[in-house]
Amino acid sequence: MTKLRLAGMEPLTTVEWPGRLAAVLFFQGCPWRCRYCHNAGLVRARAANLKPWAEAMEFLRQRQGFLDSVILSGGEPLFQPRLLEAAEKVRALGYDVALHTNGYDPEHLARLLASGFVQMVSMDVKAPFNGYERVTRRPDSGDAARRSVEIVLASGVPYEFRTTYHQDLLSAQDLRTIAADLHALGAQTYYLQAYRDEGSPDMALQLSPVGTLDPVLVVGIRRLFPTFGLRGFSAVG
Ligand code: SF4
Numbered sequence: 001m002t003k004l005r006l007a008g009m010e011p012l013t014t015v016e017w018p019g020r021l022a023a024v025l026f027f028q029g030c031p032w033r034c035r036y037c038h039n040a041g042l043v044r045a046r047a048a049n050l051k052p053w054a055e056a057m058e059f060l061r062q063r064q065g066f067l068d069s070v071i072l073s074g075g076e077p078l079f080q081p082r083l084l085e086a087a088e089k090v091r092a093l094g095y096d097v098a099l100h101t102n103g104y105d106p107e108h109l110a111r112l113l114a115s116g117f118v119q120m121v122s123m124d125v126k127a128p129f130n131g132y133e134r135v136t137r138r139p140d141s142g143d144a145a146r147r148s149v150e151i152v153l154a155s156g157v158p159y160e161f162r163t164t165y166h167q168d169l170l171s172a173q174d175l176r177t178i179a180a181d182l183h184a185l186g187a188q189t190y191y192l193q194a195y196r197d198e199g200s201p202d203m204a205l206q207l208s209p210v211g212t213l214d215p216v217l218v219v220g221i222r223r224l225f226p227t228f229g230l231r232g233f234s235a236v237g
Helices: 053-062 083-092 106-114 141-155 172-185 203-207 215-222
Strands: 006-013 022-027 069-074 096-101 120-124 159-165 189-194 227-231
Touching: 006 053, 022 053, 022 083, 053 083, 069 083, 083 096, 083 106, 106 141, 120 141, 141 159, 141 172, 159 172, 172 189, 172 215, 189 215, 215 227
Parallel strands: 022 069, 069 096, 096 120, 120 159, 159 189, 189 227
Antiparallel strands: 006 022
8 A cells, every 4th residue: 555655744833823832744745836836846746765654643642732734745745646535544543633735635535525534635726727737837727726626615625715916927907807707606705815936946936026015906816705814014105
């Protein structure tokens, strides 16, 4: 049976799941190749120095009563064929489980959300669905992402959608289109987050400014979502 490819662990975060004391499990491998990936070391399917899954489980056993949540992240956690089993084991220790995903595999996502082992899902929406490969550099990624948005919304699992912004990759019109599409699909919670250069292998993006957001654009997007926020922007306008 395929092994879980665990690349690393963050023993405690209070920001990745606000209000929670969470550990993060980073899984190895992602089928997409976003220019702004800040976990570039995690995208290849194979890597040396993977952590034994048993080590993570032992850590989580020791932290019972101190931590309340575990975030499955990556790379792309859905890339692990046995992710559902991993979520089940974490849940069995009494933790709430969050999934951070790009939604590349809608069927796998649907099975996981239907399992009841996931209490929160954060999904990246990287570009307008008909222009996804500009960011992911993989054909048909937009169709998969749209389907996954629909699955998240139908699942009843609490969620957020989020878009990473860099002016070299997305225009103001792209942001309007993403927000309008999410709104039309019924999304209620949406965040725009600024590109971060830490860990990004793309020197051209690193040297180019992220860009500021037009306040009129932000107000227009904000109107579409009962819950909306900006993350990591130093200035708007
Ligand atoms: S989907 Fe996420 S992990 Fe995969 S390449 Fe893009 S940013 Fe990196």
